[in-house]
Amino acid sequence: MWKFFHQLASPPHFYRLAATLMPWLAVPALLLIAYGTYAGLFLASPDYQQGDAFRIIYVHVPSAYLSMMAYMFMAISGAIGLIWRLKLAHAVGAAAAPLGAAFTFLALVTGSIWGRPMWGTWWEWGDPRLTSELILLFLYFGYMALRSSIDDTAKADKACAVLALVGVVNVVVVHYSVEWWSSLHQGQTLMKKGGPGMDADMLYPLLAMILGFTFLFGALLARRIRTEVLYRERRTRWVREMILSPEGGR
Amino acid sequence: MDTLAMGNYGVYVWSCFALTLIVIVFSDWRARAHHNQVYRDMEVRIKALEDRQ
Amino acid sequence: MKPRQQRMLAVGLAVAGVAIAAALTLKAFDENMMFFVEVSNVVAGEYPQERNFRIGGLVVEDSIEREEGSLDMRFRVTDMRCELSVMYNGVLPDLFREGQGVVAHGAMGAGEVFIADKILAKHDENYMAPEVAASLAKHVDEKMAPLQEGGAECNSG
Numbered sequence: 001m002w003k004f005f006h007q008l009a010s011p012p013h014f015y016r017l018a019a020t021l022m023p024w025l026a027v028p029a030l031l032l033i034a035y036g037t038y039a040g041l042f043l044a045s046p047d048y049q050q051g052d053a054f055r056i057i058y059v060h061v062p063s064a065y066l067s068m069m070a071y072m073f074m075a076i077s078g079a080i081g082l083i084w085r086l087k088l089a090h091a092v093g094a095a096a097a098p099l100g101a102a103f104t105f106l107a108l109v110t111g112s113i114w115g116r117p118m119w120g121t122w123w124e125w126g127d128p129r130l131t132s133e134l135i136l137l138f139l140y141f142g143y144m145a146l147r148s149s150i151d152d153t154a155k156a157d158k159a160c161a162v163l164a165l166v167g168v169v170n171v172v173v174v175h176y177s178v179e180w181w182s183s184l185h186q187g188q189t190l191m192k193k194g195g196p197g198m199d200a201d202m203l204y205p206l207l208a209m210i211l212g213f214t215f216l217f218g219a220l221l222a223r224r225i226r227t228e229v230l231y232r233e234r235r236t237r238w239v240r241e242m243i244l245s246p247e248g249g250r
Numbered sequence: 251m252d253t254l255a256m257g258n259y260g261v262y263v264w265s266c267f268a269l270t271l272i273v274i275v276f277s278d279w280r281a282r283a284h285h286n287q288v289y290r291d292m293e294v295r296i297k298a299l300e301d302r303q
Numbered sequence: 304m305k306p307r308q309q310r311m312l313a314v315g316l317a318v319a320g321v322a323i324a325a326a327l328t329l330k331a332f333d334e335n336m337m338f339f340v341e342v343s344n345v346v347a348g349e350y351p352q353e354r355n356f357r358i359g360g361l362v363v364e365d366s367i368e369r370e371e372g373s374l375d376m377r378f379r380v381t382d383m384r385c386e387l388s389v390m391y392n393g394v395l396p397d398l399f400r401e402g403q404g405v406v407a408h409g410a411m412g413a414g415e416v417f418i419a420d421k422i423l424a425k426h427d428e429n430y431m432a433p434e435v436a437a438s439l440a441k442h443v444d445e446k447m448a449p450l451q452e453g454g455a456e457c458n459s460g
Binding site for chain 2: 113116220
């Protein structure tokens with residue numbers, strides 16, 4: 001068991017493991033997303049109130065879910081990096097930030113496009129759910145800006161980990177905003193009391209999309225972690241040997 | 251054709267799906283290009299050092 | 304304590320500290336965090352007097368009246384306890400209909416009427432096919448009836 005963790009914490013091993021994992025994450029991701037998109041767009045029945053406009057849920061909800069999941073991932077990596085002095089964990093956090101920002105952006109924009117025909121507005125300032133999700137985007141931007149503004153990697157890692165941990169409170173606010181305060185946004189569908197408030201033919205494609213996006217996040221993250229590890233380890237012997245070896249290590 | 255129209259919400263529905271696809275593909279394409287760039291730069295530097303020795 | 308445990312404690316305390324600070328701040332701004340004011344509170348006089356605000360509730364069945372030949376309209380909004388009349392002149396979102404959640408932005412006018420300058424529709428967290436909704440409607444009516452009749456009393460202030 002310890003041997004496994006020890007190996008996991010070793011950069012060369014992690015660099016190779018990420019490459020091996022990528023197809024195992026990407027293929028299920030594409031299959032699930034292909035099914036979810038097709039079933040969500042063409043098989044699921046239209047909603048009794050929103051008609052076909054509700055189909056935006058199949059990209060909006062997975063993006064919104066990932067926007068929060070990626071943040072927690074980033075913050076937990078930061079905590080592990082701080083507590084165990086594990087450089088690799090900081091590299092993982094650094095790689096997760098741009099992905100989290102991308103999914104937060106998607107959640108905001110698809111939500112806005114959905115809001116226009118249904119609610120009657122692209123954006124409402126002062127809505128707790130909308131505002132806290134926008135703050136989440138700014139937290140990602142702040143994290144990335146902070147990282148690029150500090151040249152010393154070890155210092156940047158520490159500062160960013162602290163920022164990520166402080167921002168966790170906002171993820172909690174995003175999640176509970178629709179329960180704690182009145183909001184234009186409706187409440188939880190999937191995690192509501194008494195089971196999901198959704199018909200099965202609408203629900204299964206959504207669950208497939210959420211699972212597919214999670215796998216996709218893993219695959220996209222694996223690529224970014226490899227770049228991060230390669231760059232951070234650029235002066236080490238294993239990287240030199242790997243690059244000089246006949247098979248390389250791209 | 252009716253399916254594509256999405257009951258007059260076609261513009262909204264399709265733009266959301268298209269945007270999601272574009273953002274994900276573009277982001278991964280850039281990540282991939284960046285990785286190759288980092289690798290190539292290091293390859294050049296390390297091979298140059300090796301030749302000098 | 305080992306250095307690692309000290310760092311663990313420091314991280315834990317820092318996160319807890321931020322959480323408490325955030326909780327207190329949000330608690331202090333609780334009213335400002337509300338996107339809209341409940342109808343009951345408006346009827347009881349608990350709303351911002353000097354500025355515009357939003358009200359939220361359900362559009363009462365059979366309450367929509369339209370003026371012939373103009374966009375002027377009137378309807379009542381309920382939160383299952385109190386009702387409030389709303390006057391509006393403008394474009395309505397697709398989801399606006401009787402029995403539907405609605406958020407109106409505006410101010411109180413004379414005679415306990417809310418003058419809205421913007422109407423937004425709010426939908427609930429349930430998604431279903433039209434056929435399912437139709438068969439459920441009967442069931443829901445039975446559940447809602449006691450709420451509307453025997454529910455809590457509306458106290459106007």
